[in-house]
Amino acid sequence: MPELPEVESVRIGLDRWVAGRTVEAVEVLHPRSVRRHLSGAGDFARRLAGRKITATARRGKYMWLTLDSGEALLAHLGMSGQLLVQPPQRADEKHLRVRFGFDDRGTELRFVDQRTFGHLMVEPLVTDAGGAAVPGAVRHIALDPLDPAFDDDAFAAALRRKRTEIKRALLDQSLISGIGNIYADEALWRSRLHWARATGGLQRRQVAELLGHVRAVLGEALVEGGTSFDGLYVDVNGESGYFERGLKAYGRAGSACERCRTPIRRDAFMNRSSFSCPKCQPRPRGVRVPSGPAPR
DNA sequence: CGTATATCCTGGGCGC
């Protein structure tokens, strides 16, 4: 489940292995992986053929490779997407979806994605509201909290205007990007905030502290090389991350909270799960939550 | 318009 730290690990790896190289052949093995490239797989491949990769970039969970044509190859890894750099003679992965060959006949870039929630597209760069050049599909994605231009005060003000719960807000990529279910739960645990706390009721200082914890947990995971689950996520060269041992709340239902030893609880939340400490993160007054997984 | 919910999709794991 790649979130910001995992995506950034992939970007760094790709930068080293593919920046400066020229794409030759592109093979789309599964049309769903390019479903958001509306002009089709053939057009996707044609826009890349002969193009040199000039740089890599990322915002939130999106990453892209800029091309010498002024366009970019945009990637979202979804739940299980991987971008692997492999020798051409290496056997195809079971869930290989797109293969990129280079004119130097060296290593290939491969998009592997079991669950096919990830996607790739080629798009022109456009200028966003903040004056940055981003692929069109990224225009509505907010800056992520590791971006130097992220505005803490504007975020706090936006939170206070909202009528929603804090975890929904953390997962809203148009408000703050890069955070998924795992790091949302971790940041809330560190902040001692229940996921259902109303955004409008948070004090400015609480928002500042929450942002501090968000940055800390993302930064620590980035240093560790990303969180790895089920072997589905590996970094660009196939090495798993190790952050799972640093998780204090996510996936720890029934285990003792490391602060107070109370068993971590699991609540149904947005058709998935939310993990928190019943004592450190008390439920806000008036909020009733069904326990266990959400009904399907 | 703002917020909430349904939907997409696969296969490993597990109970029977």
Added chain:
DNA sequence: TGCGCCCAGGATATAC
């Protein structure tokens, strides 16, 4: 051994 169900969840379309 095999069947069927559970489960993971980001982004988007649709509903309220």
